[in-house]
Amino acid sequence: MQCKKARELLGDLSDGWPVEASLQEELRSHIAGCADCARYRAQLERFDAVFRAAPAVIQPPEAVWEKIREALSPGFVLQPQVPDVLGWLGNLLRQPAFAGMIVMAFFGFMLVAVVTRFTGQGGFAGKAATNEWINEDYATVYGFDTALERYLYR
Amino acid sequence: MEEGLSETIEQAAAGDVAAFEAIYRNLAGFVYAVALRTTRNEQDAQEVTQDVFMKLHQNLKDFRGESSLRTWVYRITVNEALNACRARNRHFRKRVEMDEQTLEQQVDPHTLEAGPDVEPGVTRQLDKYLAVLNPDQRACLILRKIQGLSYEEIAAALNIPINTVRSRLKRAREALFDANKKEQDDAV
Numbered sequence A: 001m002q003c004k005k006a007r008e009l010l011g012d013l014s015d016g017w018p019v020e021a022s023l024q025e026e027l028r029s030h031i032a033g034c035a036d037c038a039r040y041r042a043q044l045e046r047f048d049a050v051f052r053a054a055p056a057v058i059q060p061p062e063a064v065w066e067k068i069r070e071a072l073s074p075g076f077v078l079q080p081q082v083p084d085v086l087g088w089l090g091n092l093l094r095q096p097a098f099a100g101m102i103v104m105a106f107f108g109f110m111l112v113a114v115v116t117r118f119t120g121q122g123g124f125a126g127k128a129a130t131n132e133w134i135n136e137d138y139a140t141v142y143g144f145d146t147a148l149e150r151y152l153y154r
Numbered sequence B: 001m002e003e004g005l006s007e008t009i010e011q012a013a014a015g016d017v018a019a020f021e022a023i024y025r026n027l028a029g030f031v032y033a034v035a036l037r038t039t040r041n042e043q044d045a046q047e048v049t050q051d052v053f054m055k056l057h058q059n060l061k062d063f064r065g066e067s068s069l070r071t072w073v074y075r076i077t078v079n080e081a082l083n084a085c086r087a088r089n090r091h092f093r094k095r096v097e098m099d100e101q102t103l104e105q106q107v108d109p110h111t112l113e114a115g116p117d118v119e120p121g122v123t124r125q126l127d128k129y130l131a132v133l134n135p136d137q138r139a140c141l142i143l144r145k146i147q148g149l150s151y152e153e154i155a156a157a158l159n160i161p162i163n164t165v166r167s168r169l170k171r172a173r174e175a176l177f178d179a180n181k182k183e184q185d186d187a188v
Helices: A003-015 A022-033 A036-055 A062-072 A087-093 A096-119 A125-129 A136-142 A144-152 B003-014 B017-039 B044-058 B069-094 B100-106 B120-131 B135-146 B151-158 B162-187
Strands: none
Touching: A003 A022, A003 A036, A003 B162, A022 A036, A036 B135, A036 B162, A062 B017, A062 B044, A096 B100, A125 A144, A125 B044, A136 A144, A144 B100, B003 B017, B017 B044, B017 B069, B017 B135, B044 B069, B069 B151, B120 B135, B120 B162, B135 B151
């Protein structure tokens, strides 16, 4: 018997695959005269000893059953686990009415800003442009800080 | 458990949580053991166990107890555990370009718990052996060598032909010998 065949049969025997009695006898004679295959069998037995020593049953932590029981309770709806990074603000933003208001306010602000920019009247840009206390000429003569001070304490 | 199993299943299917807990207490040990050995990660094993029992609960009404409940549960457990392995490997692949073997060896950041009365040396050795196998080989080896399932039962649980079970076991054995040889060469 060749070593390759002998090791294949040793593996089959180790895994519990049926091997004919005549082949087993042939294998025994081969191993008796082959030190390499005898070492192979010894290593195979060492592998098997470790697997045999491993427990087939390991009890999971009690928390696993607690989660299952919770999921089985009436009215429980399984929610995907999403990290709540925004906290209460996140909850508020998830309200459709509030989110709608935010969007409308944003577009309203943008509309006002664009209109006042082109007309030069009303809004913040218009007020700044028509404010005599902080106009460009005054700031040029007296300096911006003085112009701002005068505007604030007028 | 097998005695009165149908009755317990019927009670659990009717919404009796105590009956379902009895089923859980009976099966959770081997479900968790298979999941833990296959995924090599405690958190994944706990999630797999939870998913297996949620699926079992959903299918209780269809389950008549004619076929072996254990085989059914083994199948779901191995499927869920292999999915968890694949998901974890995909996650690692996105992060780094590494070969399959290295990925497998890095899956478990923890030392696996062995259960009561098991020498820590055995646990370390077992973990080392399982680390060199791919998830499919690992599942076959666990079911055969640790759970003691027959070839037919493994084939049914994994939904593969018996010869595939045999070839996966053979490849697992070869991988173990290769790793052992490499370790010896490195030690010299």
